[in-house]
Amino acid sequence: MNGSTAPSPWLPTAPCTPGRCAAHTEDGAGDPFERGAGARAERAALPLAVARLLAGTGTVLLGVLLAPIAGLLPVAARLALVRCWVRAVVRAFGVRVRHTGATGATPGPLLVVANHVSWLDIPIVAAVLPGRMVAKTEVRSWPVLGPLAALGGTVFVDRDRLKALPGTVRDVTGALSRGGRVIVFPEGSTWCGRARGRFRPAAFQSALDAGCAVLPLRIDYRPTGSAAYVGDDPLGASLWRVVTTRRIVATVRTAAPLPSGRYPDRRALAAAAQQAVAHLDVVQRAVAKESANLPPLSVHQRDSSRPAAASSSRTPS
Template identity: 65%
Template sequence: MSAPTAPSPWLPTAPCTPGPCTAHPGPAVPAAGAGRGVLRLAAGLAAVLLGVLLAPLAAPLPAAGRLLLVRCWCRAVLRAFGVRVRVTGRPAPEGGPLLVVANHVSWLDVPLVAAVLPGRMLAKREVRSWPLFGPLAALGGTLFIDRDRLRTLPATVAATARVLAAGGRVVVFPEGSTWCGRASGVFRPAAFQAALDTGSGVQPVRIDYRPAGPAAFVGEDTLGASLWRIATARRLDAEIRILDPISSLHHPDRRSLARAAQSTVARESANLPSPSVHQRVSDRPASASSVRTPS
């Protein structure tokens, strides 16, 4: 038997793991119950499947009509899973190129952002093989990145730049891996090169869930376990904050632009619980950290 392949050293990693990170700190939060969880899970998956079936029919519609349908459908998916959404800030007007960048906690981030700022998503190639979600991502024009092959990164950046140059909007989670929401990662600069190359604006977004545990999709967590945890949460609130946009013209390189976006998102961070769960897991090796979650 061959030894397991070590993760690529350049891949972003997080110390978040399913055990401590998906547990709500402090007093126990009662679950919604198995019966309600089954109903929510069935409703949520039905809403996703409906999107897969209707996506080809929406293709001929004008851009404004498609974006409206995407917003309504994403809100329906979130509502079906029992997620309550709060939006603060004013979304950027339609019609101009925009690189939307957000912190990354869960697969829920995708419909949450799309409900407010729909655009073409940048995701890891493994998402394409997910049941229901994968076909829908492909139909929605997701740009897939192979994180195990560094040499493909310039082609991904070029594809992102082409979308922006055509006046489109691309949504990126530049931490490159999910974090549990009680800590955050460094914004990787690669995608910001596409904004520089096209003179596009950057729209930072801050995502928070309360409680943070049920939404977190980290480490070796499975999609099925995450779906059930969300469906059985008694109450799950999601807040998306639209922050002040950043002009790429005011930054000389992608690293400077990435730092500015990360700083803007970090300033809006919710108060972290004390003690942080990462004080208990920080000694875990990188191989045990979050390397399987969407980028």
């Protein structure tokens, strides 16, 4: 994805394209989820967009400069610092993050698997569940974000070399066996958020070999098109689309962990994780549809409303 060279025939590909799927204007026709979330992508004023771009890239560069110092800290302190930093990066680019579900309820090693929509997925998941990412080798050469990914311990996958895949699986298994948390996007390519791909089973072998649980996670953006990073979309164009959108909200939902030992092989485990992520989408759309059909709250009802449940929170501003 997102490159000028033709992909290998064995690689997963999405039908999503920048012109069709990544746009500033959406009316959410026929989609109660889009309409209920106020999905029209209003443009931000040019000075605000430029300020966001400068603030976001500046915050990323600050993290790169401080990374050697952070590496000297104890693991717990380093993870806390990384979490605060990625939250600041996302916030600087004008994106708000909400998350629901228990993010720290599963102790020990954990393979986190999520749908893949955008380059934003990486800092957004890191803001909720810090861990080592698995990403394509092209990310290493990205300006600003590439060096940061390398410093963060990202496991890079050479998607053009099928023979390199067993080595990547061994690397992920090793990280999990040492008690770490690894984040994988098993669709193998970005999808626009309206459609989704099949979960490829290779990464799930690592969870079986390490004997750890799998945590399914779903990422949704509203408006959808502004965050989508698909096809041959240049990174610069995607960055500009993000900062020029008046408001992007990313919602992260986690399902119950799946004990890998309950599944006979990686294909069954991958299918179960994919079903869990799809179920999170179905539940959210049902809630959005019901909310869209409710009458507006009266003044009395607004005054007497209570805060959201403790399982749902937003990252600090």
